[in-house]
Amino acid sequence: MPPVAPAVAPSEAWAAYRRRVAGLVEQYRALPAGSPVRLAKRTSNLFRPRASAAGGLDVAAFDGVLSIDPDARTADVQGMTTYEHLVDATLPHGLMPLVVPELRTITLGGALTGLGIESSSWRNGMPHESVLELDVLTGDGRVVTARPDNEHRDLFFGFPNSYGTLGYALRARILLEPVTPWVHLRHLAFGSVAALAGTVREVCATGTHEGEPVAFVDGVWWGPQECTLTLGSWQADPPPVVHSYGGQAIYYRSVRARSEDWLTVRDYLWRWDTDWFWCSRAFGVQRPGVRRLVPPRLLRSDTYWRILAFEQRFGVKGALDRLLGQPEREAVVQDVEVPLERLEAFLEGFAREVPIEPVWLCPLRSRDPGRRWPLYDLDPDALWVNLGFWSSCPLAPGMDPDHHNRWVEAEVDRLGGRKSLYSTSFYDEERFWSLYGGGDYRRLKAAYDPDGRLLDLYQKCVQRR
Helix, strand or coil, rough: CCCCCCCCCCCHHHHHHHHHHHHHHHHHHHHCCCCEEEEEECCCCCCCCCCCCCEEEEECCCEEEEEEEEECEEEEEEECEEHHHHHHHHHHCCCCCCCCCCCCCCEEEHHHHCCCCCHHHHHHCCHHEEEEEEEEEECCCHHHHHHHHCCCHHHHHCCCCCCCCCEEEEEEEEEEEEEECCEEEEEEEEEHHHHHHHHHHHHHHHHCCEEEEEEHHHHHHHHCEEEEEEEEEEEECCCCCCCCCCCCCCHHHHHCCCCCEEEEEHHHHHCCCCCCCCCCHHHHCCCCCHCCCCHHHHCCHHHHHHHHHHHHHCHHHHHHHHHHCCEEEEEEEEEEEHHHHHHHHHHHHHHHHHCCCCCCEEEEEECCCCCCCCHHCCCCCEEEEEEEEEEEEEEHHHHCHHHHHHHHHHHHHHCEEEECCCCCCCHHHHHHHCCHHHHHHHHHHHHHHCCCCCCHHHHHCCCCC
16 A cells, blocks of 8 residues: 555655656657657556557656645645555545546546546546646647646646547646545345436435435446446444455445445445456356455456456457357447436347346436536536446357447437447547537647647547557
């Protein structure tokens, strides 16, 4: 665990940060003119192919919390800080970020430029909506501080969903909120999506359910006739029992098995990470005999990432499947947003067209409806639902190898939704820019990366160079 940041950061921490910034600018300027620029990262939470490129910027040193102000409830955090390290620094102060994405190794900078969501998003929006200011290394080699009210306000509002194509976040000042030691969970079972959606609408409108205040809302669709809504409430008094899902117990199974539960706040924040939601079953570690042999420190999403990266590189399982005569499979790894009133329609089609269960459900709405984020412009007055599905589908002989992903994209578009860009996309260029702020993006690109040192958003997210 990294050291806890003090209430007032020593001047040495900020001096060291400024030296790192100066060094990074020099490193950037030393890159050959015209060469593509990317971060030299060992890990990624992207699910689309990433071609290797020269000119990787070493930003590993930009990891750590510079300062925490418990009175103002703010933290200054470097861009490569993982949410695991960030939470470790804030919880001793009785505070947490307003939105903590579900995987430990997601970085703050990654969540700001590539979006993020979790069960507090129905009241706090996405991580970028709790940013007060951020330092960005722009495509033209400058480091600018962007705020909502300064000369770089266009970059402040245009940075979310830019995926590193305008620049890289080096530091952000973010808002924090108070926590209690425990979280009380209620798992509500429904026989239809319509019934679940009605309760989501009511809870998100009132902030309560059956007289108990609600802080967190998410759910699981298990299939056409079964879904579960989980409501989390802060609890300050010691609960009757506390469960943990960092070892042998598997959280998503408890959602079906229990009507209520209690977790420490730390275990709640990382409840999905231990088994990468339910995706760890692909690696066999949900089998009791295997799980007992795996040290708990390895039951976490970054372990599965390393296994997945090995498979993507060498194709061992794919080769074995072909040897055994198994059909080719299409990876379908997507997060999409649809308006709550169209959730039932999407899942009806999904059940018919895409053989994947379960699906994660997470309601979302703007923290401040008066603000506009042009590269991911959701109706600020609407209540949205994020759907996450991460698996693979068998392909029939002669089927388009992208058949299921293309259906998802077309259906989300038909229902007026939006698709996260961390995975595969197929939009033609005109449709892409109509959805993801083309006019605003071109103005930002001209202002902060006029020589095109960074890929543009369409190149990076659709053409997959």
